Amino acid sequence: MKPKKAVRATVILAVAGALTAATMVALAPTASAGTTLRTAAAEKGRYFGAAVATGKLSTSTYVNILNREFNSVVAENEMKWDATEPQQGRFSYSGGDRLVSHAQANGMSVRGHALLWHQQQPGWAQGLSGSALRNAAINHVTQVATYYRGKIYAWDVVNEAFADGGSGGRRDSNLQRTGNDWIEAAFRAARAADPGAKLCYNDYNTDGINAKSTGIYNMVRDFKSRGVPIDCVGFQSHLGTTLAGDYQANLQRFADLGVDVQITELDVMTGSNQANIFGAVTRACLAVTRCTGITVWGVRDCDSWRGSDNALLFDCNGNKKSAYDAVLNALNSGTPIPTTPPPNPTTPPPNPTTPPPNPTTPPPGPSGCSASVTVNSWTGGFVVNVKVTAGSSGTRGWNVALTLPAGASVTNTWSATASGSSGSVRFANVDYNGQLAAGQVTEFGFQGTGTASGLAPTCTAS
Numbered sequence: 001m002k003p004k005k006a007v008r009a010t011v012i013l014a015v016a017g018a019l020t021a022a023t024m025v026a027l028a029p030t031a032s033a034g035t036t037l038r039t040a041a042a043e044k045g046r047y048f049g050a051a052v053a054t055g056k057l058s059t060s061t062y063v064n065i066l067n068r069e070f071n072s073v074v075a076e077n078e079m080k081w082d083a084t085e086p087q088q089g090r091f092s093y094s095g096g097d098r099l100v101s102h103a104q105a106n107g108m109s110v111r112g113h114a115l116l117w118h119q120q121q122p123g124w125a126q127g128l129s130g131s132a133l134r135n136a137a138i139n140h141v142t143q144v145a146t147y148y149r150g151k152i153y154a155w156d157v158v159n160e161a162f163a164d165g166g167s168g169g170r171r172d173s174n175l176q177r178t179g180n181d182w183i184e185a186a187f188r189a190a191r192a193a194d195p196g197a198k199l200c201y202n203d204y205n206t207d208g209i210n211a212k213s214t215g216i217y218n219m220v221r222d223f224k225s226r227g228v229p230i231d232c233v234g235f236q237s238h239l240g241t242t243l244a245g246d247y248q249a250n251l252q253r254f255a256d257l258g259v260d261v262q263i264t265e266l267d268v269m270t271g272s273n274q275a276n277i278f279g280a281v282t283r284a285c286l287a288v289t290r291c292t293g294i295t296v297w298g299v300r301d302c303d304s305w306r307g308s309d310n311a312l313l314f315d316c317n318g319n320k321k322s323a324y325d326a327v328l329n330a331l332n333s334g335t336p337i338p339t340t341p342p343p344n345p346t347t348p349p350p351n352p353t354t355p356p357p358n359p360t361t362p363p364p365g366p367s368g369c370s371a372s373v374t375v376n377s378w379t380g381g382f383v384v385n386v387k388v389t390a391g392s393s394g395t396r397g398w399n400v401a402l403t404l405p406a407g408a409s410v411t412n413t414w415s416a417t418a419s420g421s422s423g424s425v426r427f428a429n430v431d432y433n434g435q436l437a438a439g440q441v442t443e444f445g446f447q448g449t450g451t452a453s454g455l456a457p458t459c460t461a462s
């Protein structure tokens with residue numbers, strides 16, 4: 001996509017101001033000024049990240065800036081579908097692994113980009129449609145998110161699925177033609193594969209309240225109301241020479257739905273307004289409590305996909321630009337994420353005459369264990385997420401049995417070991433999730449072909 005250059009009037013955000021009294025009370029004391037982007041952002045409880053081309057990790061100017069200034073990275077290309085599954089079912093993680101190792105060695109978190117996107121699909125996927133494509137896409141999400149489980153702070157599960165222009169609807173693509181539920185199927189599969197990662201929807205031309213951002217807003221609201229797992233929305237922010245006056249208000253309306261927001265691919269057209277816009281975007285993020293971090297889409301101007309736009313914070317020699325100073329100043333003067341307010345000292349203590357709960361009463365719940373399933377199906381396939389809850393004695397291990405309808409079969413399983421693939425199937429715990437304390441919950445999942453209706457799991461503890 002191209003950055004949109006003519007965006008409304010030239011309105012630079014005047015941020016701050018709008019803190020409620022309650023928030024003010026809860027703020028941490030002002031921290032000392034950070035001298036790098038990463039320290040300044042960390043002092044405000046945020047990350048500051050860059051998109052990285054792993055091939056440049058051996059260029060010293062590049063890597064010196066990266067390590068000094070950034071505490072989050074995202075692969076510019078190496079974790080996309082064409083890179084990670086170049087042939088169907090054959091996965092390649094070398095580029096992504098290199099970035100993850102670099103991040104781990106340098107105290108950086110990793111954003112994962114992107115599990116599903118209509119662009120940069122491998123040729124074999126471009127040639128698929130219908131349930132074959134749906135199965136392949138969900139399998140891709142499952143495999144890649146499982147492989148990187150525990151290493152990714154936030155995944156762009158789905159990238160750029162909404163149309164430009166005024167429709168506010170979905171973009172046509174091979175993925176969209178598998179059925180409108182492809183996005184929620186992807187989010188459910190990602191949650192089952194890596195329950196610890198934040199799951200984001202990511203898009204561009206959403207830098208303000210407009211038809212496209214409103215379409216996404218409505219999807220997120222719908223997902224939250226139906227329990228589809230979504231944790232965050234990424235605003236790419238490939239910007240031109242102006243910034244929408246409601247940029248911050250747009251972030252805030254998403255945050256008010258109960259998701260985090262992140263600026264995920266920031267770059268800005270060169271010119272007299274560039275530093276102002278970088279500063280205004282940074283201030284907007286810091287003024288929104290749930291804006292957890294900012295990523296710029298590259299390190300130096302010459303690293304950028306935008307070529308002669310000179311759209312980043314460092315020039316080609318690695319010198320800081322005035323845009324850098326604007327961002328650093330905005331970070332240092334921004335609002336820290338509020339700490340949890342201390343309990344109100346004027347609240348009266350609980351009534352001392354209320355008898356304490358009887359300590360000999362056993363905790364509620366049966367001994368053994370119980371299991372429940374969430375099924376996400378589409379024509380020809382399904383993903384099942386199984387929640388195992390330990391009873392009052394806890395478990396040393398567990399076994400879940402269920403019967404699949406005729407014609408259904410399991411194609412892969414995560415966080416459990418399956419015996420059998422059709423009819424009666426049993427799933428046993430793996431090493432790390434067998435031992436559960438009373439009431440503790442663990443989850444595993446499996447994917448299959450056919451239909452998985454009416455599943456009635458039974459759980460046996462050992």
Ligand code: 9MR
Pocket residue numbers: 001076077119120159204236265305
């Ligand atoms: O910066 C990426 C560039 O190297 C690739 O050639 C391009 C391929 O489509 O993707 C660029 O990154 C895009 C990102 O993945 C999604 N949002 C738009 C970014 C810029 O096009």
